[in-house]
Amino acid sequence: MENLVKRTVEVSVVMPVYNTADFLQEAIESVLNQSLQDLELILVNDGSTDESDLICKAFTLKDQRIKYLDQENSGVSIARNKGLEMARGEYVFFMDSDDTIDKGFIKSSYDTAKRNNSDLVVIGDYFCKRFQKVRVLSTWAQMLRMDFLRKYPEVRFPENIQPGEDGVFSHQLLLLTDHVSLNPQGIYNYRQHPNQNHSKIKKQSWKVLRQIPLWFDILVRFYTKYDPQKSHSLHLARFVEHEPFEFRYLALELDDSQKQYLHGLITDFMFKHVLPYLPEKDKVKLSVPFLDFVYSSTHNEFDKRYYKYVKSRRVIKKFYLFLVRFVPLSGFRRSLRKKVNAKF
The missing domain is CATH 1.20.1050 (Glutathione S-transferase Yfyf (Class Pi); Chain A, domain 2)
Structure with missing residues (x-):
């Protein structure tokens, strides 16, 4: 009977994998070593041509919490959606395979979700501060309730779209619920390297x-x-x-x-x-x-005005920073400097 019933875990972590062998072990270990241990890690190999497949298979032999799916190269959205289909967690988190998370990342996000009965948790200080003005989230800045996602099965990562797939996905979900909470304590370690998608996008x-x-x-x-x-x-x-x-x-x-x-x-x-x-x-x-x-009637018209706008903001910022220098208390001075830098 026990084999017929899938036991729910607290959190499913879905990690698409594509040619990240140099960083994959560290990424996986950062999940397995979380302070919250009642989780599963779903690795979806999206047709990697490096050692990623071997690394994934080796980890499945070490830890029963890992599930592994190997698919032909189909794109990150399909990989995430397939991982989501396999997930049995109360909440789900999507993570990139070249990054890491701090040890308390999953627990602090899950505890925030449970405490506030949330459909969606916004994670990280940066996204929490910008949340009211920017109604999109990076994939790794959100933890989602599985029952909420099941309620809207048509809202998934859009296939054959990259970049922007995470923004479109999160934007739709943020319209569908008011049960949103913030976890600024969640620390996600975003790795920058020449082969990452963000670097390729710029080119x-x-x-x-x-x-x-x-x-x-x-x-x-x-x-x-x-x-x-x-x-x-x-x-x-x-x-x-x-x-x-x-x-x-x-x-x-x-x-x-x-x-x-x-x-x-x-x-x-x-x-x-x-x-x-x-x-x-x-x-x-x-x-x-x-x-x-x-x-603006043309982009050229806008560019000219925007150049003047940016220039004037720089002048104002320098002026405020100049005035801050004369504040006598060092702690208050640092606080004011931080606020000026944040505003401009």
Whole structure:
């Protein structure tokens, strides 16, 4: 009888694996050594061509909490979704196979979830501070209740989309629940190396830009079903502000034709699907540069004004930091300096 019943564990950790042999052992051990031990680790090998497969298999022999799935290379979204299908945890966490988590990461997040009866826990000081303004989360900045995910089986990581798959996924979930809590104590150790996806994205700007219409198509279908009155238009506006504007237009090194293309995409989407439903009181909650971008007739017009905007902010920041130097108490001085740096 015991073999017929799957025992629920407290947390399932789903870890897609693709050619990360150099870092995989450390990543796996950081999960197995968590202070919360009632967990399972689901390794999904997405067609690795290095030693990753051997490392995964070796660990399955060492620890019964590990499940292993080997699939043909299909992309990180399919790997995560398959891992989710295998999960039997009360909560689930998705982790990259080249990173590590601090020993108390899972326990502090799980305890936060249980204490607040949460569908979703936002993890990490950075994301907790930005949560109200940025309605998207990186994969590793969220722990999710399995029953909540089962309630919305159509909301999964979008297949054949990368980057942005985690932003689209989390954005939808954040609209579907108010049972959200924050765990700023969760420390995720994000490893930077030349082969990681983030580094590749910066070198493949057109590939990234061609993904954005796919993000928009998914969100239009989602909002049509779950928010037909567009009552959460600010929620959608903040996705556009953060993902395609801040994280792509401002952060990537784009040439003139790419900027023109992205400006057209964003402004067309905003005027068609967001601004007609966005109350004036909510518009002021968006950043000045983003609103200027949306209402600029061309990307060149925006770029000129944005250059002046950034320059003026730098001058103001230097002025405030200069004044802080004359504050007599060192502790208060450090606190003020920190606030000025955070604001500007």
